[in-house]
Amino acid sequence: xxxxxxxxxxxxxxxxxxxxxxxxxxxxxxxxxxxxxxxxxxxxxxxxxxxxxxxxxxxxxxxxxxxxxxxxxxxxxxxxxxxxxxxxxxxxxxxxxxxxxxxxxxxxxx
Amino acid sequence: xxxxxxxxxxxxxxxxxxxxxxxxxxxxxxxxxxxxxxxxxxxxxxxxxxxxxxxxxxxxxxxxxxxxxxxxxxxxxxxxxxxxxxxxxxxxxxxxxxxxxxxxxxxxxxxxxx
Numbered sequence: 001x002x003x004x005x006x007x008x009x010x011x012x013x014x015x016x017x018x019x020x021x022x023x024x025x026x027x028x029x030x031x032x033x034x035x036x037x038x039x040x041x042x043x044x045x046x047x048x049x050x051x052x053x054x055x056x057x058x059x060x061x062x063x064x065x066x067x068x069x070x071x072x073x074x075x076x077x078x079x080x081x082x083x084x085x086x087x088x089x090x091x092x093x094x095x096x097x098x099x100x101x102x103x104x105x106x107x108x109x110x
Numbered sequence: 111x112x113x114x115x116x117x118x119x120x121x122x123x124x125x126x127x128x129x130x131x132x133x134x135x136x137x138x139x140x141x142x143x144x145x146x147x148x149x150x151x152x153x154x155x156x157x158x159x160x161x162x163x164x165x166x167x168x169x170x171x172x173x174x175x176x177x178x179x180x181x182x183x184x185x186x187x188x189x190x191x192x193x194x195x196x197x198x199x200x201x202x203x204x205x206x207x208x209x210x211x212x213x214x215x216x217x218x219x220x221x222x223x224x
Contacts, residue, residue: 002152030209041200041215042153049210087152091209096141096160097168098213100153 001025003090005101012078012108020073020104022088031064031071032089032098035082042087045073078108112137116201116216123191124224131186131219133201139214141207142184143168144176146197147218153200159184160207191223 003024010018022031030049034042046055048064048071055062059076075082085105089098114135123129135142143158145168155168159178173195175187184203188195199219204211 032212039218041217042213044212047210047212089153089213093209095209096158096166096207097155098143098209099155099169100145102150102152
């Protein structure tokens with residue numbers, strides 16, 4: 001079952017923060033986050049595993065709440081290069097089938 | 111350079127004319143997968159393969175075939191394309207398909223079926 005992402009779209013000014021949420025009705029083993037620029041392939045950002053963890057690099061971080069089957073992606077002090085569509089991909093125990101959400105379109109303006 | 115290569119990048123065809131989209135990876139990955147991307151629906155899995163000669167259906171397999179005769183190649187076959195298969199297609203691979211591995215994506219194939 002496809003995870004639900006929110007919001008569907010967000011517009012930011014440079015330097016502002018954003019949070020993108022991903023929730024599933026199924027018990028999850030892992031959550032993946034990818035960013036896709038228009039007309040390009042999705043690019044990997046990070047994976048979070050069950051057990052409840054938080055990860056981050058630079059100004060992009062994420063958390064995974066195993067009890068709620070929810071993950072959030074945090075973008076701080078956004079840059080123009082952050083514009084794109086963000087997808088979460090969820091894996092249930094067993095792997096092999098990463099199911100992606102519908103995506104969140106993020107636009108950062110100067 | 112580690113990469114997943116898809117061909118062609120763009121394809122326009124007519125209803126019913128068989129076509130094949132090729133996918134090749136040079137990372138010795140066991141796991142490969144095909145996705146289609148449609149506006150507002152995200153990426154939906156068509157088929158995946160856990161190793162040579164081992165394939166299984168994803169969420170939207172109808173109208174598609176795949177084969178995995180060699181580890182590096184995973185072609186997507188549309189035997190009788192229809193307009194509802196107009197979409198952006200991505201091939202992806204990872205080492206073994208485990209949920210803790212990132213997917214490497216190809217550059218995509220934009221298919222239009224008239």
